[in-house]
Amino acid sequence: MKCIYYYISAITIAAFLTACSHSKNNQRQYEAVEAAARRDVAKVVDADEGTMQREHAVLAIKVREHALRSNGHENEADIYMSTARTLLVDSLHIIEDR
Numbered sequence: 001m002k003c004i005y006y007y008i009s010a011i012t013i014a015a016f017l018t019a020c021s022h023s024k025n026n027q028r029q030y031e032a033v034e035a036a037a038r039r040d041v042a043k044v045v046d047a048d049e050g051t052m053q054r055e056h057a058v059l060a061i062k063v064r065e066h067a068l069r070s071n072g073h074e075n076e077a078d079i080y081m082s083t084a085r086t087l088l089v090d091s092l093h094i095i096e097d098r
Contacts, residue, residue: 033068033076037083040064044094058088 040061047054061084068077088094 029076030079033080034083036064037061037080038087041084041087041092044088045092061088 040057043057043060044054047057061081065077065081065084068074068080
């Protein structure tokens with residue numbers, strides 16, 4: 001009976017450690033996605049208003065979102081677009097919210 005408790009405890013600890021490592025990996029991945037959004041928004045900000053360069057930078061954001069979603073990274077795409085939208089619409093007022 002004692003062996004069963006040790007076995008269950010070992011499985012529980014292993015599952016917890018696995019969950020923690022996935023959580024840290026996810027956090028790093030989300031931080032990388034947010035950093036990518038900030039870099040892409042910086043390209044929009046750096047381009048002059050009304051130029052094709054700015055239009056290209058805005059479209060590149062949509063392309064990256066689509067690529068993330070197409071490859072099954074829904075959460076990352078949501079984080080990416082949320083970060084980009086916050087910067088472009090809410091903070092910098094570069095793109096009007098429709």
